Amino acid sequence: MREKKSIMDRKVYIPQMSYISARCMAAAFQSVGIDAQPSPTGDAETYELARKYLSGDECLPESITLGNFLKITEQADYDPDNVAFMMPTSNGPCRFGHYRPLIENIFKERKEPVLFVSPSSSDGYGDLGKNANRLFRTAWCSIVVADILRKLLLKTRPYELEKGKTDRVYKRSLDRLCDILAQQDVSHKRRVGNLVEELENTLKRFQCIPVNNKVYKPLIGIVGEIFCRLNDFSNSYLIRQIEDHGGEVWLSDITEWVWYTCNEEKYHLRRLGKQVSLKMFGATIRHAVMHRDEQKLLKPFRQEFRGYEEPDDIAELLDNSYPYLPREGSHGEMVVNVGRAVWYYKKGAAGVIDISPFTCMNGIVCESVYPRLSHDLNGFPIRIFYFDGLQTDWGSDVEIFLELAKQYMEQKKSPATRVTEH
């Protein structure tokens, strides 16, 4: 049997959950000599291509991920021998664990020897050797950097005086940050130093964008299923629709999910009686290193992100969620989402929108909790939007929600006063 080419000799496609994050992650892979790039952006063709293989049981992110990989097969220079798909996986009850077997089987049926690699498994990573650890650290920086850039974009764009200016600044900044993430043969310390420097330049660029800081815009916290809330095509560009109707968005980011999985790792070790164990020691060191890198990258933004702070510890979100969805009985995004909705309330947001794929259990469970949560939070507006892959104009729904959020702010009983800087 012919041996498959290694990951080092293939073009590796990173699934595009958020464009910014996929670009930064691809750059991190480039730093260890892998020819990586984001999978194509979703559009109507994505869904049409995927539909040929779907039974109807798949969730929306699964269909979009498949469709975007199939789009690659339509490219003139596509050669399955030279392509690899990065496909993270998990063991939980959620359909995320099905993505890889489903997509891999489809490519087997098509008799295309594409290589699939998962960050959690050893397949394909043996070739990385000592670079695997370096890649892990750069990949973590890429996640943090992408989250920072997205936050700057969303915080600035609604107030810009020249339409399109913020997007242009963001694109330029993204290119420069990716160049640094992709640098080969630099020490981790040097790379982090270079990133901090470029992030300071990025901040200056954003601060030079002329804005109208006199206008009031209700700040809407976004929670929900991670792929759907971050992927513009999946959520029918809802963030843009909110901005177009006069709102500002604060979007729950990817680092939040990473910290939740870290917290879960330790929680399960404790439950297994491994409080004192090599595994616990390893996890503690790893998390401390991640935390240190994150703090270094965030340092230039202390002032800029006043009023938009993330929790110091993800446990704060789990505590917020406890009366509604205790982590002992519920699991995953639903716990984080409910805790995060309370966080937005405490930070003085005007309301929360939950973005969920149609039929996803996370959204269904959260939806059953939100009325009580809203009641307990003095009528804080919370609404779920479901998405099924059809591009929908949510304009009137968004308008009604923003009106509700404004009314809530007028009669505000929320404990926090927002401090924002533009």
Ligand code: SF4
């Ligand atoms: S959380 Fe829901 S939408 Fe997301 S992968 Fe799991 S089942 Fe699919």
